[in-house]
Amino acid sequence: MAERIHPETTPRSEQEPSHPPAPAAAGTYVIQVPKDQIYRVPPPENADRIKGLSRRRRKSRSTTTCCCFRFCCCSLLLLVLLLAIAAGVFYLVFRPESPNYSVDGVSIAGLNLTSPSSVVSPRFDVSVTADNPNDKIGIYYERGSSVEVSYKDVALCDGEWPQFYQPSNNVTVFKTLLKGSSIELTSSMRKDLVAAQTSGKTVPFKVNLRVPVKIKVGSVKTWTIKVKVRCDLTVDKLTSQSKIVSKDCDYSVKLW
Structure with a gap:
C-alpha cells in the first residue's frame, strides 16, 4: 500500500509560490551577458x-x-x-605707345623778395605739352587733376589740368595758371631766393602733375587710370620773363 504523505511534510521549495511572478511588459526583454563575454x-x-x-x-x-x-x-x-x-x-x-609730357615755359609773378615780410603769394603760368603718338588710341583727361609747383619740398602754388579729349596722333599745348596764397617762406629759403635773384643764379623747382585719364580704343573706353608726371626744372630768374634752363621729366602710370 502506498504511503500517504501529508501536505505539511512536503518541502517548501517544491511547493508552488504563494504569489505568481508579474508578467513582463510587452516588447521588453532583459538579456544578461556574463562579464567575461563583454567585448572591448x-x-x-x-x-x-x-x-x-x-x-x-x-x-x-x-x-x-x-x-x-x-x-x-x-x-x-x-x-x-x-x-x-x-x-x-x-x-x-x-601698337600702343606711351604719351609724352613736358613743361616748356614758366612765367613767375608774386615773389616779391624785396619786402621785409616772408609771406608771399606766387603765381606761375606753366606751359605744358602733351603728345599722344598712338595711331588708334585716344586719351580722355578727366576731372580731378592737380598741378603743383614746389621749392625745397614747400608747395608754392597749385592748380588744375584742363579737362579735354586728345585724339590719336595729336600734340596739345596749353597753359595752366597756378596760384599760391599767403605762403610763408623760411629764413633759409628766403635767403637762397634773394641770393639767386641778385646774383643771377638759377633756381630749381619741381612741378608735379596728377591726372586721371581714360583710354579710348576704337569705341571702347577703359576705366580711370592715374597718370603722375614729375618735372625737375631750373629757371634763370624769378620774373615773368623767366626761361627754363634745364628740365628732366618722367611719369608713372597706375592702372587701378
Missing part, C-alpha cells in the same frame, strides 16, 4: 580592420584635396595664359 570597442580582431578603414578615408580626403588644388592651379594658369594672349593680340593690333 573595437574588438581586438576588428582593430586592424578599423585602422585600414581610417587609412583609406584619410587617403581619400587627401586625394580629393590634391585634385581640387590641381584644378585651381590649372584654372589660374589657363586664365594667365588667356590674358597674356589677349595682351599680345592687343599689342599687335594697336
